[in-house]
Amino acid sequence: xxxxTCILCAILVFSExxxxxxxxxxxxxxxxxxxxxxxAQDAGYPQADCEKDCCARVWHDPSLRQWVSCLGIVDPDTKxxxxxxxxxxxxxxxxxxxxxxxxxxxxxxIALTHAHIGHYTGLVHLGREVMGAGGxxxxxxxxxxxxxxxxxxxxxxxxLENIQLRPLKADSMVSxxxxxxxxxxxxxxxxxxxxxxxxxxxxxDHSLLxxxxxxxxxxxxxxxxxxxxxxxxxxxxxSFYTNGEIPGRDMSEIPHPFxxxxxxxxxxxxxxxxxxxxxxxxxxxxxxxxxxxxxxxEVRNSGFRISRQKQVFIL
Numbered sequence: 001x002x003x004x005t006c007i008l009c010a011i012l013v014f015s016e017x018x019x020x021x022x023x024x025x026x027x028x029x030x031x032x033x034x035x036x037x038x039x040a041q042d043a044g045y046p047q048a049d050c051e052k053d054c055c056a057r058v059w060h061d062p063s064l065r066q067w068v069s070c071l072g073i074v075d076p077d078t079k080x081x082x083x084x085x086x087x088x089x090x091x092x093x094x095x096x097x098x099x100x101x102x103x104x105x106x107x108x109x110i111a112l113t114h115a116h117i118g119h120y121t122g123l124v125h126l127g128r129e130v131m132g133a134g135g136x137x138x139x140x141x142x143x144x145x146x147x148x149x150x151x152x153x154x155x156x157x158x159x160l161e162n163i164q165l166r167p168l169k170a171d172s173m174v175s176x177x178x179x180x181x182x183x184x185x186x187x188x189x190x191x192x193x194x195x196x197x198x199x200x201x202x203x204x205d206h207s208l209l210x211x212x213x214x215x216x217x218x219x220x221x222x223x224x225x226x227x228x229x230x231x232x233x234x235x236x237x238x239s240f241y242t243n244g245e246i247p248g249r250d251m252s253e254i255p256h257p258f259x260x261x262x263x264x265x266x267x268x269x270x271x272x273x274x275x276x277x278x279x280x281x282x283x284x285x286x287x288x289x290x291x292x293x294x295x296x297x298e299v300r301n302s303g304f305r306i307s308r309q310k311q312v313f314i315l
Contacts, residue, residue: 042118
C-alpha cells in the first residue's frame with residue numbers, strides 16, 4: 001500500500017512539474033504584441049455576493065475565475081511592457097505581464113479608458129501602501145486627468161510622484177516607443193466622472209482596436225464596420241449576450257451593445273472580417289463565460305470569436 005501511495009505521489013509531482021515546465025516553454029513572439037490579461041466586466045468573475053448559478057460553480061472551482069478586462073502591450077526587444085486599464089485585479093495582471101517571458105519586463109506605463117471602477121482603481125497598488133512606485137507614466141484624457149489630480153486617494157499618487165500623469169488627446173497618436181503607437185478614440189458611455197475612450201494599438205506590421213465599453217454602436221460617430229476594416233484585430237464590448245440577462249433590473253440604465261446586436265450588425269461582413277472580432281468585458285451573467293455553452297457555440301458558428309486570458313495578438 002505504501003509503495004502504491006509513493007508511486008501516486010511521484011506521478012502527481014511529475015505532472016505538476018511538467019505543467020509548470022510547459023507554461024515556461026510557451027514561445028511568445030519576438031516582435032511586439034498584445035496579451036489579454038483579463039476578459040470579465042469591472043467586478044470580475046465571479047462577482048461579489050452572487051450565489052446564482054452563473055457564479056456558484058466558480059466559487060466552488062477557483063480555476064474558472066476570470067480577471068477584469070485588461071490588455072498588456074509587450075516589446076520583447078526593449079523588455080518594456082504597458083497596461084491598458086488598471087483593474088481591481090492589477091496585482092495579478094501585473095505579475096503575469098512582467099513574468100510571462102524568460103526575462104522580466106519593465107512596466108513603462110498605464111493607459112486608462114475611463115473612470116469606472118474596473119478600469120482605474122487598480123492604481124491604488126502604485127501608492128505608498130503597496131508598491132511605492134516612482135513616476136509610472138499614466139496616460140489619461142483631459143477629464144480623467146483632472147479627476148485623478150483633484151480627488152483622493154488618486155491625487156496623493158500624483159503629489160507623491162508615484163505616478164506621472166501624461167495627457168492624451170482624442171485621435172492623436174502617442175508613441176510608446178519607436179515600434180508601438182497608441183491612439184485614443186472617444187466613444188459614448190456613461191461619463192459620470194470622465195470621458196470614455198477605446199484604443200488603437202499600432203505596431204509595425206499589425207494593429208488592434210480595443211473598445212471594452214460603449215453604450216450602443218448606433219450612438220457612435222464612427223462606423224464599426226469601417227473601423228474593423230482598418231485593423232487586424234478588434235476586441236469589442238461583449239458585456240451582455242442579450243437583453244433580459246439581469247432579471248429585475250432595467251438594462252437601459254446600463255447600456256451596452258448586446259452581443260447578439262453586434263453580430264446582427266456585422267452579419268454581412270466577409271468571414272475574414274468577422275474573425276477579427278473578439279468579444280471581451282463579459283459580465284458575470286454572460287453565458288459566453290461558459291466555453292462549452294450553447295451561446296458560445298452560436299458565436300463561433302456565426303464566425304466571431306471570444307477573448308481568452310493569455311491570448312496573444314502580434315503587432
